[in-house]
Amino acid sequence: MDTQQRSLSSRLRGVAIIAVSIGILVTAFRLTEAGSLTPTAAPAGTMTSLNTLYASLASVSFDSSAIVASRSGGALEISKCIIARMTGGSCP
Numbered sequence: 001m002d003t004q005q006r007s008l009s010s011r012l013r014g015v016a017i018i019a020v021s022i023g024i025l026v027t028a029f030r031l032t033e034a035g036s037l038t039p040t041a042a043p044a045g046t047m048t049s050l051n052t053l054y055a056s057l058a059s060v061s062f063d064s065s066a067i068v069a070s071r072s073g074g075a076l077e078i079s080k081c082i083i084a085r086m087t088g089g090s091c092p
Contacts, residue, residue, distance in 0.1 A: 048076070057083065 056076055081091035 053079075054081075 053076060057079055083092055
């Protein structure tokens with residue numbers, strides 16, 4: 001009888017460990033839900049839309065003077081320089 005009680009006790013302990021583990025996993029998943037990826041508004045004044053970037057890179061006549069560069073150089077200027085060098089030109 002003593003062997004049966006130990007066997008039952010170890011099985012119950014194993015079931016309890018599995019139940020607690022599942023509870024911890026469910027709690028962790030519920031606490032780490034992702035938020036919405038939908039933008040709340042249009043690009044702010046400090047951002048440049050993809051349409052503006054494409055128009056400036058694909059067109060020679062696009063006026064990019066309204067786009068302000070950062071301290072390390074704007075992405076637009078760097079992209080134009082890369083394209084110029086690939087086509088045999090030089091950067092200003």
